[in-house]
Amino acid sequence: MSAPTTPAGGAPPAGTSDAGTGGAARLIAKLEQELRDLWKPPEDPAATPLTRVCTMNIGVVAPSRELLERYTPVIDEVTASIPARAILASIEPDGGADEITGSATAVCSLSGGKNICSERITLAVHGNASARAASAIEALLVPEIPTALVWLGRVHTDDPVFEDLAGEAHRVVLDSEYTSISSVIHVAAWARGQRNAPEIVDLAWTRIAVWQEMLARFFDDLETRPLASKVTRLVLKQACDPGAGIGPEGALMLGWIGTRLGWKTSRLAGALRLKRADGQAVTIELASVPRPAGVAPHTLAGFMLEAGDDPKAPLLRGSIERELASGLTDQEDTTRDADVIVWRCAKADRAEIEQRIRLGANKAAKWLERTLHRPARDVAFAESIAFAEHIVEDGLTVS
């Protein structure tokens, strides 16, 4: 599939509207007309006709126009593989005159000789018009198909724009890397109180999915399975400076392991301790590795666990090391940071087994795409994030 493009002449100039009485309605009518015009048969009979495909609505809300502009190519890339109507809105209640402006365009990729097109609507909302943003976005949603709301920036459940849009959505996509684990927890709690609650998903959770799978493999073998209840030590590595706190990926990972293995958190003189179901302590260490240029801070870089009856003589030692920035650039869908992960499992009296796998491209578009493909209901996420909050609150830091 080719990179997404907007067809020549297909992108009409940005429409504007004041936010006075009827202003937003006029803008919506104008945008709807622009969308209809996009799908008229081309006047030039030799032109490749555009095929409109729409499998979902993707609403994106950003606190500034700059952030939205930076995120627009991400959405274009996502809609090249999940054809959708994307409605991208920057909402700046404190800036500019009270107005909503907007434009609509088609974003197409050439696939199998056909121009497969999604629709992209961009809205810029300023000042008091912000109160109308949610209703303007809702009016533009295609009915009968799922809606995902991607909320960039800080999130507050008492924000009426968020509340209205999230109430219309099937899933709300956040990234705890940019908001915080706590705000994701608050949103999840808010959702539980709603009648038709959307599913709350976190891109950081999608990013650790491969780690979860690789970690689960240590206990797939019937011989090692009983050792899952005998983990004695865990080392988490993240790309950061010494002294940094645990990042969302690491915290979610610990939250996931803790809830799966029935661990409890406890305090000793105020310091966090993790205890297994049988009451034995688990040693947790957070280590740092140098962060190569272009790698996000707090990126999960490695994992090691030991298990057995005697912490000094573990029966199982498993590690997962990420070779940061080891991606290839000549592969389709791959980037420098589509890193190799080396999985190793050593058992007493056995040869060490090793496997290398390659992570997918570490691109915002890929994570969003994967998140949208995952089943929405994910019980493990809700459980893990609550556990993770303790770990973040208690400030586990790199020793």
Added chain:
Amino acid sequence: MTTPAPNPLRRGLIEDRTGDPCALVIFGASGDLTRRKLMPAIYNLALSRSLPSGFATVGVARRAKTHAQFCAEMKEGVAQFSRRKPIDPALWSDFERGIGYVQGSFDDPSTYQKLAAHLDEVDKERGTRRNRLYYLAVPPAEFATIVANLREANLVADAAAERSGGPWTRIIIEKPFGDDLQSSRELNDCIASAFAESQVFRIDHYLGKETVQNLLVFRFANSLFEPTWNREHVDNVQITVAEDIGVEGRGKFYEQIGVTKDIVENHLMQLLCLTAMEPPISLSADAVRDEKVKVLRSLRRMEASTIRENVVRGQYGRGFVRGEEVPAYREEPDVAKDSRVETYVAMKVLIDNWRWGGVPFYVRAGKRLPRKVTEIAIQFKQVPHNLFAAPDGGVSPNVLAVRVQPDEGIALRFTTKEPGNATVLRDVAMDFRYGSAFGSNTPEAYERLLLDAMRGDATLFTRRDEVEEQWAFIDPVIDAWRDQAAPPPIYPAGTWGPEQADDLLARDGRRWRRP
């Protein structure tokens, strides 16, 4: 027998599907199928992180070659035929460490001793846990020899042991599963002498195709269609498996087989079963296959008199396909000048059960037809009373077409009014295409099927009774042709088969679709 406790880290884990640790042993590892399909599929499973951590591939074939030579051949095959290119060096080096080659003849017991010793090593070094997946990528004549030798060499684990968490053994077999009912029974008996049916995975690669799997989802996850999926509403069903190519240098093979055994007995029968079956009680392998077998058992058996009426065969003559002149079948290399092998077959099939009583299933398959297309078309009944004067005097019935290849998708044809002051009717199609809606980089059928076999999921594989019922239906047709003096009628290449095929439907007042 105790069931082992589940892995706690898998509780609630939304998994990417991964295979169980195992050694994949490919018999016929220097052959065409291994190079073109199997190795690229395994490599793509590695790329998509679907291979287990404990994994090894062991090739077995006759020719002597070093490990390095074998790896180089496999790498070359992957480089040429993988759907994702170029080869990722970091992954390939890891993958290559798990490749081994055992040289020997299939009829020589020492081959299996060497194999057993090699597999012991692999278990230690690669963590394959004594799980074995045998793949017979060999001519069918070799099946019995290999199966008997595996049994003799103690290379087949007890199926019961697997249920209590012990090592498993599975065997994948490529079509053809026999040549007729008798030989398929013999083959199945031979396999059963070493393997329990739960260990046998018979590949019909059509079942690995996305659209074929989607047929189950389409039928049983949408309440709209199932209530109309019966004799009350359906007028007829047409299943077409058309190829535009000829025998492509495989004249010798084709002379032995013909289109009925090559396509109808397996792929087309499977498409028919998935279209006609009742809802299974679950998606477990046996629940789905039980329903398919019921369809096969309900097929009205063909007798000499009905065969003449309901079956049409043909053979392509010279003609034009896609604007190019192409030779007749009898002019192809390795084909007899007076060959009577059919390259086209059309049948009217009846299913004697409550759902389908009286609804004809018209099926056809052929080579050198105008286009490559596989589709299932459900043609609904006419409206009971026509209110509208359409140009051809009637309203065309609704058609639901499931396209299996190419352009996988589903199209529903219905009638609408053209805008304007007059009531002018026009047929329009609601057309859903997979490639457009979900992107086109879907896994190859072999990837899905290999992964399923590694996971022990036999839903998309054919069970013994299915294969035997398929042959039981086809055998009388083949036998009747053997007794017929006349050769199959010739149809010009690039046409939709002989005229007699059109007559088959015309007699019932119907026409073939032009897919």
